Amino acid sequence: MVIPLRNKYGILFLIAVCIMVSGCQQQKEETPFYYGTWDEGLAPGPTDGVKSATVTFTEDEVVETEVMEGRGEVQLPFMAYKVISQSTDGSIEIQYLGPYYPLKSTLKRGENGTLIWEQNGQRKTMTRIESKTGREEKDEKSKS
Secondary structure, three states, rough: OOOOHHHHHHHHHHHHHHHHHHHOOOOOOOOOOEEEEEOOOOOOOOOOOOEEEEEEEEOOOOOEEEEEEOOEEEEEOOEEEEEEOOOOOOEEEEEEEOOOOOOOEEEEEEEEHHEEEOOOOOOEEEEEEOOOOOHHHHHHOOOO
């Protein structure tokens, strides 16, 4: 098959344009679905005085906050985690980097926009709430 010279330059021009356009587009990095503030759904015990608890996942840390009877809102020491792996089912394995290293836990999507956190043999099903600080909303993937 013989392609006239004019068509060859046209094809080369189209290929060059396609390469330039695809090369200039930056891949948007998806923010993990678990970023944001979640209600831990604690059932308050009769003697512990904890009324509610939340956990906020950001890029650098996990912050847990409890509302305690007589003490108000108490922020527990921050916990640094790193993502170890992500499975094909969408679950994410994270590893705690604190003093009881290596503690691993799993985060996965639940039904109706919930987050399931499996940690130390316990399973928490959490619902997303709006943070008072609004800090994670810039990191948080849009709710779908």
